[in-house]
Amino acid sequence: MSRIASRIAGRFEALKEQGRGGLITFVTAGDPDLETSRDILMGLADAGADLIELGMPFSDPMADGPAIQAASLRALKSGMTLKKTLALVAEFRQQDKDTPVVLMGYYNPIYIHGSDAFITDAKAAGVDGLIIVDLPPEEMHELEGAAHAAGIDIIFLTAPTSDDARLPVIVERASGFVYYVSITGVTGTGSADIGDIHSAVERIRRHTDLPIGVGFGIKTPEQAAEISSVANAAVVGSALVDIIAANLDAGGKAKPGLVEKLLGLVADLAAGVRGAGKKVT
């Protein structure tokens, strides 16, 4: 399959030239409310995020741990919908033409929106890639035709359970980058051993020349630095979402300083990956 020349591919090329791994940040759209979420989104790139992963809230996020489940429910409670998520990306795109945006979520809201209409609307909003957790390669035909035609990357998850027989099935359909889920578990739980991650990344590299992002269990600048020295990017999600959860008042409203605290951690993480110093090949 021909690789799509996308904003995502361009960003990974630039990272390669800079000789460092990237930082991918995850937050859920509309968490804890649309206003605060907009402020976070608009500040991420300046704080040092190389790619932005934005969660599409879903009532039943079966691959996520408590932190991101709660983020989804907060967003839904505040009135977030898929349409509003797309509108938020469109607003971001007005301001930032360069930073890739990847939407991550579950298939049902997309299916209800209409798969083809969703791709059209996502493209128009300026979305660059999609991670749909419950669309494994066996079911991705639902979206990939329209996505490829629109030039939207489909990013697949690989896991410690993806063996050498399984990896080719996954990477042959992938574009943008390959997401390595570093633990067998849900988001925000344990952290994998860096040695295990290194060998897993090497194993995936034998099957694809796409960049590899590693996520699940990465919480600190030190971990992000370590990961970005063995992979092309580190994904941090639950640690950011935890900051949101810890800075809400009794009514669930954002306390003053929430956005600054979150962007502060992003800046620390970004310094981590920039200081990692080891050239990624």
Add this chain to the structure above:
Amino acid sequence: MKKLNTYRGGPDEAGHFGIYGGRFVAETLMPLILEVEAAWDAARADTAFWDEFHYLMKHYVGRPSPLYFAKRLTEHFGGAKLYFKRDELNHTGAHKINNTIGQILLARRMGKTRIIAETGAGQHGVATATVCALFGLPCVVYMGETDIERQAPNVFRMKLLGAEVRAVTSGTGTLKDAMNEALRDWVANVDDTFYIIGTVAGPHPYPAMVRDFQCIIGNEVREQIQEAEGEGRMPDSLVACIGGGSNAMGLFHPFLDDEDIRIIGVEAGGHGIETGKHCASLTGGKPGVLHGNRTYLLQTDDGQILDGHSISAGLDYPGIGPEHSWLFDNGRVEYVSVTDREALDAFQLCTKTEGIIPALEPSHALAHVGKILGELPSDHIMVMNMCGRGDKDVFAVAKMLGVEVSQ
């Protein structure tokens, strides 16, 4: 109705019944799903597997369950003859054990050493805890905290059987959240754990596998009705209640290609479909993707899953097995709903008239039977699946009838 050569040929290799079913799971689970599928394909072709299954069905579960002519209810309604398939007489009091026996045999065959399950009313949890006790395997049952409160006797049963019952507080704390949590556990414990799903839903191969274990119900009926009514005589109609739809599929499936037989599934109408407080996925929902399969779901216009409402915790699931969705679309099976109130009335009627305390789930089926039996001719034979006994429900029923009973 679109004519097909057979209604029993599904699913296809990818687990689809028409557009329904499939394998909508996270990649971490995909290798496991494929492993379960390969193991199931091997097991179902192995007579030794089925010999062990049928041995346990006979000597442990107490099958075949009787096919009982409900003479007094037949007289009460006037019209067609009503038979009950007495699956409430099974060990553990419902049809759920047919499936858990089958799946634990598969888990053992695969060398899995730890069992997890989700449960709503607790019947599937009890049936899973039972087979885990039987085979000495550790068992974790996920149950929504809302359900734990309303099904205290079953929670205690599971604990007596040695299972660990984990309260699920995420989401809305009901069956769908319990299933989410069981899937999360499975993702985190892929090496040693087998997930025993309680109904004909979930990713392929579960809908087909659970159906095949439950088909013992309909297969027995095919023989028993001939013993009762004469060689070659088949029922004219079949009725069963539907939450996820496993007891109904078990009764219906062996008869799907007998096209003269009218087949009716009864969903939980709660306060009434028009109120929005119900569990009728087919008659009140629309197709979507959840828990590994595409099927009819209760959901918002934004694709967020809604909680169902039913007097019966066992029917309280916002989805339904994908094969039912397919049978609904192609029209082979009729799907209707009855309300909480109608089910409660049927519960009391059955208890007083037949001396059988039915679970609230089959009380739904009986409520619909009561609506149509009287209008059918006296030579019409209807079989209803009495899929569970009502002992677990007596406290809930007392509460609804305004009677104080101390537990």
